[in-house]
Structures are given as structure tokens and as C-alpha cells.
Amino acid sequence: MLPLTSYAWGSPGRYIQGAGELDRLAIHTEKFGKRAFAVIDEFFYKSFTERLNTLYENAGGAFLSFLYQTEITKELIEKASDEASGFSPDVIIGIGGGKALDTAKAVASRLSLPLVIIPTSASTDAPTSAMSIIYNDAHEHDDVYYYIKNPDLVLVDSQIIADAPVRFLVSGMGDALATVFEGRTSIRTNQPNYICGESGSYMRTRTAAAIAEECYRTIREFGVRAKIANELHVVTDALDAVIEANTLMSGLGFENVGCAASHVVCNGITAVPGGDKALHGEKVAFGVICQLLAENEDMKLIEEVIRFNLSVGLPVTLDDMGIAPTEENFDIISANPQETEWTREPFYMDAAKVKAVVKTAHELGKRYKKGL
Structure with a gap:
């Protein structure tokens, strides 16, 4: 604190x-x-x-x-x-x-x-x-x-x-997805944002917290319709809404409130051999599921996020990103949590705990893809 x-x-x-x-x-x-x-x-x-x-x-x-x-x-x-x-x-x-x-x-x-x-x-x-x-x-x-x-x-x-390729817009929704959940965690643990670090540490404004919440609401409401418009190469109100959420709302939200575990999982996946083949937002979207599991969030919320990912084509498993779920890869993704923004979470996480969460997220995603 x-x-x-x-x-x-x-x-x-x-x-x-x-x-x-x-x-x-x-x-x-x-x-x-x-x-x-x-x-x-x-x-x-x-x-x-x-x-x-x-x-x-x-x-x-x-x-x-x-x-x-x-x-x-x-x-x-x-x-x-x-x-x-x-x-x-x-x-x-x-x-x-x-x-x-x-x-x-x-x-x-x-x-x-x-x-x-x-x-x-x-x-x-x-x-x-x-x-x-x-x-x-x-x-x-x-x-x-x-x-x-x-x-x-x-x-x-x-x-x-x-x-632009539809995959980019969908990846942006994955990055935007993390904004509210990482923001809520940063607020809960009274973490500083990324503003004016040259002169001190500062809290988020209420404006920033509200924007983070609106970002999540916007991509959930308009995500599927925006993807269809992108596939057709036409500009619609839904596409403009998601462009604004992915770019402006998410940008203002993460910088003015803060990031947390979702982006750490993304960075870990990046370090895995072949991890650079997945886009940033794709890796972050899977990281959101990991973060929510680590925080023991209500299963209804976790399911809501998984179903959203599936509805627009975001990853819910490592396989979806071309990453093999091997012990070696789990170890790379979970390395050195105390040197990362896992420390912004309201509990202690070591490599073993992170590994357990990532494994669970991967398995949970597999079950939802099977309709279980």
C-alpha cells in the first residue's frame, strides 16, 4: 500500500x-x-x-x-x-x-x-x-x-x-478487455497510475475509473457487430464505438488507473518460444482469465469473459495462440512474479501459484470450448 x-x-x-x-x-x-x-x-x-x-x-x-x-x-x-x-x-x-x-x-x-x-x-x-x-x-x-x-x-x-485485418480489431478488444479488471485491482490495492512519474506517485481520478468501466461495457455491447463491419470493410456506429473503446477508452483507462496481472501473463507468453506469433491483445485476453481466477472472482464473471472471448474469437487456451501447454512453457510464463505487476494484486504470488493459475485457465478454456 x-x-x-x-x-x-x-x-x-x-x-x-x-x-x-x-x-x-x-x-x-x-x-x-x-x-x-x-x-x-x-x-x-x-x-x-x-x-x-x-x-x-x-x-x-x-x-x-x-x-x-x-x-x-x-x-x-x-x-x-x-x-x-x-x-x-x-x-x-x-x-x-x-x-x-x-x-x-x-x-x-x-x-x-x-x-x-x-x-x-x-x-x-x-x-x-x-x-x-x-x-x-x-x-x-x-x-x-x-x-x-x-x-x-x-x-x-x-x-x-x-x-485492416479483422484479427487486429479483435486483438484490440482483448487489450481493452483487461482495462477494467486491471483498473479495479489497482484501485483495490491503492496502486499508482502511470501519470507524471517524474514528479511522484499519484492515484487515479474518478474520471479514469469511469472510462475503464465504460470501455468494458462498450466492447461487450458492440464487439460482435463491430467485427462483422470490419469483415465487410464498412464503417458503422458499432465499429466506431469499438475503435474508440480499443484506442481511446482503453488507452486512457490503463494509463490513468494502472495495469496488473493480465499484462504480466501476456509478457510471459511473449517469452515462450513462438509466443511472438500471437498478437498483444490476444495474449492479454487470456491473461484476463488468469487474473480473474487468481483473484477468485465470481464464476459468473469469469464465464462472462470466457464467453465474450469465444464470441469474437479471442483465445481462451494456450493452444489458441499456438503455444503448447508444456511444463517448460508454464514455467516460462510464471517466472519471477515478484519482479512484475503481479505485486499490484492484493495477495502474494510466487511462481508455483502463478503456474497453477495459468494451468487452470488453460483447462477451463478447453472445457468451455467443448461446451461443458
């Missing part, structure tokens, strides 16, 4: 979401200046570089893109920062998935420049946050960079999300 006495809130300066907003990017960045440097995910690099070069030329500006590929490492951040510095931009833009966006955050922080974030899928809540998750060349979690401010603008083009 920490002696927290003050509250803190952090959020992007602006959030804009709607179909066709990418074509208005030069208008959105004009307030910062004419010269824009963009870190662009390799899957969109060629098409978006051509599109945005034309856009900025027509607006009388200058545009330079940097190819993001492989992994977000400290070396890649250094290279991108050097290229940006040589261009003397007025604003940094990140376009792509969570790792490309986190790279842009690091560049903007190093150069002390405004930051615009443009996710190309609604797969994680990374776009709104003031942090970057750093990996090494082996795709293993290496570090976390925390920044003194959130992005100045998060710009979401709903049509781009509708055209």
Missing part, C-alpha cells in the same frame, strides 16, 4: 476519429508547422509515403518518411532520431501499429517536438499513451520509456481501420 494523497490525469491533447481523416493530415499538422517527419510501418510505407508526399506538396509543406521494420529497439530509435534531426521537422508523425507509433514517440521526445499518432489498426491502446515498450532483436521485452506528455494529436481514420 502506497501513501498516495494526490490524483493525476494524462491524455492526448486532441483525439479525432472518422472516415477519411488521413486525407486531412496536412490541415491537422499545420498548427505545428510545415515540415513533417513520419515514422511509417513497413506495410504502409510505400503507399502512404506517396500519398502524403502529394498531400504536403499541395499544401505547400515538406514531408519525409522513415521506414519502420523489424523491431522497436534502442538502435532503431537512434537511427530514426538522427534522420529526423537532419530534416529539421516541425512535427513528428507515427503511422502504423503499436511499435511504429512507439518509435515515433521516442523520436518526438528526443527532439522535443509535437507528436501526431495515426494508428492503422485498432489492435492496442498504445496510441494515446506517454510511453514506449522497447524490445530487443530477439523480440523480447527490454525496457519501457516514459515521457512527460502524451501525443499532441491522435488521429484515427475509421476507414483505414475497417480495411
